Amino acid sequence: MLIQKFLKNKYKNISGITVIDSGKPGKNIGILAITHGNETVGLKIFKYLEEDITIKKKLQQGKIFLITMNPLAYKKQTRFIDDNMNRISNQIFNPQSYEYKRLEELKPILNELDIVLDIHSFSNSYDLVAICDKNNIQTTKAIFSLETILVDDLKKSGSIIGYCKRNNTEGYGIECGHHNDPNGLEKGKQQIINFLSYYNAIHINSYNSTNNIEHQNIYQFKEKIQPLTDNFTFTKPFVGFTSLEENEIFAKDQDKEYRNTLGKNIYLGIPAKNPKATDGAGFLFEKLE
Template sequence: MENKYKKIFNTNKLGMLTIKAKNPGKVLTIVACTHGDEIYGMEIFDYLINEFILEKKIISGTINLLIGNKEAYLKGKKIVDFDFNRIWGFEDKYKGSYEYKRANEIKEILYKSDYLIDLHSTTLKSIPMIIPVGKQDDNLIDCFSGTYVLKNLIEFLNGVALAKYAKLKNPNLKAIVIEAGQNNDPKTIEDGKQNIIKFLGYYGFIQNNTNIIKTKKIYLYAKKCIHAKTMNVKFLYSESPQSFQKIKKGTDILQDGENVVKADKDYIIIMPTTPRYIGEELGYLCESESE
């Protein structure tokens, strides 16, 4: 494959570059392209490998730069057969799929790490969001720019997410999911570079006198998730549904087939989405709280 990420693919068939320091230490795995069309993470990898020259800067530990859904990335698609961020319960219905095979290829890399960062992005303009996987992962938050922290969201997914699986297998793992913003937004990419360097310095992978400045965050707590029961879904609360829109109690949120979903209290909606398959998350209903 002739592109600027070729070095990653030449390293091994896993689509992973492993960078080890001479001094032992913790293991960090950074995952890009859990969804194959979310290429923001690959931009970060390119920066770390070819511009920052991470292999010359690392002073302790091991850093894995891992392409999640490798085949979907190569094809420029979100998925091959199934959503790679929902299949980690390894249910029988996923057997025979590319994603099932891929999950088995990389699962030990994930849960044998000490730190896990799962990088996501969007094709449309979006506000960055930080998603700690467990309660003990909150101490990772301040390495990442962004005002909004989403709590409990992973618990509402229609399936088991990559980061949640790794955390279940290794409760001592520190894991965080980053919804960075739009793929090709220069600010999204630049912020991402600085966030990762900040993380590497703060946790001792590179020499960097990093001072973490605690910034004000707005915590959004997922209370409900609307899942698609049909493929005939129409949002009613807005002609242009977007994350962070407020929905008042009693408002008709959407129509799913013949069923109308109403808000039983005031909410902030996150990630309103028209369905690509039955059971997909159509939106998360959240309540907010400032830090």
């Protein structure tokens, strides 16, 4: 199966890296998949890029690095083995954790990149969402033809793109709808083409891509929702981005009540399907636009 080769291919003796080289000077662009092992949409997009860019020789300049971040979690069909890889890049190294060791192995490769795009998908939403640093909102609006953009101070975050930002690499993320949504996959492919075109790796007119979104909703990360135990439950089904009233109780965990204490214009977004104490349950956002 073609997808398996992305787990086996090596670059500088590190497995899980496929390099597409134009043979011409240009930027090193990293596209990351399976940071969470159960989010396989990135591997499917890798297959699309391998066939469409390498075989049809569409790459105009530079190199594209297709990086499988968490191959063991993918093989085990789980989100992560020991730790959420997208939360640990600003933490003290833990030699007992597979994700810490894998990220440490990949850091020299990530350090070679000029631009990074990390591909994800949702367990509980069909939304397509772009993620960027607070200083890159206008660029993100120009790249991605998506209705929703999430903004964070990435240099402070434990995400993979947070690590890249701290190393002066441009970093973006994209959520391609639900894990198994074919529509999310197709739209995700188009967004990756938009991304590569913006950075002049390919010519956009070959792909008939347009950014025709009339309004883009901009949300800023404010607070992570962290369960205390595996008994955490939301007070009602939350899907997409849901407005919260001031002091509204939105979740409970044993005797603890989770309230919106951040004031007005606050939204609950990216709710986990099965929240666990070892991972987040979602986030609270402030709507900027």
